[in-house]
Amino acid sequence: MADVAIERNAAPRTGRKRASLRTALKRKSTAAFLMTLPLILLILLLVIYPAFYSLHLATLNKSMQRFIGLGNFQFLFKRETFWLVVEQSCIFAITAVVFKALIGFIVAHFVHNIPAKGQRKWRGMLLVPWVIPPAMSTLAWLWLFDPSYSAFNYLLAGIGIDRIPWTGETGWARFSVILVNIWFGAPFFMIMYLASLKSVPDQLYEAAAIDGANWWQRIWYVTLPMMRNIIAITTLFSLIVTFANFDIVRILTAGGPLDRTHMFATWAFRIGIEGGDIPLGASVSLFMVPILAIAAVFILRDINKRGNES
DSSP: OHHHHHHHHHHHHHHHHHHHHHHHHHSHHHHHHHHHHHHHHHHIIIIIHHHHHHHHHHTBOTTSOSBOTTHHHHHHHTOHHHHHHHHHHHHHHHHHHHHHHHHHHHHHHHHHTSOHHHHHHHHHHHTHHHHSOHHHHHHHHHHHTOTTTOHHHHHHHHTTOOOOOTTTSHHHHHHHHHHHHHHHHHHHHHHHHHHHHHTSOHHHHHHHHHTTOOHHHHIIIIIHHHHHHHHHHHHHHHHHHHHTOOHHHHHHTTTOSTTTTOOHHHHHHIIIIISSOHHHHHHHHHTHHHHHHHHHHHHHHHHHHHHHHO
16 A cells, blocks of 8 residues: 555656656757757867867977976067067958958949849859868969969060069068958858848838938948948958968968968967977967957947947
């Protein structure tokens, strides 16, 4: 009889547990967490762990057998090449992102004003540079910039202009690297801005036209305010990717001439992998974090301010 009574008491408890589990699964927050859990685990595995491991490596000596604290960073701060890489990375990232954003904005307006039937064709063609793997497209650009068989120099020679050392001179090498990055990244800005333009209500443009606003005033007072969050987020994402650019610089110039086109990623590879000093290479790559963190704080803080105002 006692066993029967225990079973009767256990049955309602089991039923209540199942009901509470069903209730928890029905909650949107719980369901969302469970659906994103694989992605969270993947980020922990591929992003968080390598980041902390890089911090650990940056505190070791060259043989990775002795803890030296901030010794690697102190060594970098005394090297002229390191500050040259910092300067070049900032110039490269800021210049490329500004021109990508400007070209993307102009092209997005061009495509937006095309009739709906023709937009799909133009979107497909303009996205080609972004869809092609950067390493593959950079190899094509390398042929265009080749000092002996450059297609650009062939065209320039046809109109009487001297050959240009596209990758052999500091100024032209930096220009070439930035140009290829702009060519590759501008379509991303274009497609993001085009999506944002389609979300702007036509009534706003009609009201601005009734008030006597010209084309430039409609852009400045209607389009840009409605797109500002997308512009900020796209700029931040592109800034992070451009700062960490490796393949374009590596294939096009390999950091030359005389380390004048090295970025953080390529110089870290040169020191850590080719030079055999992995802790110092990790220290170089980690220096990107504070720079990008400052940029992210300013951009995201601006977005939060706008959200609070609205």
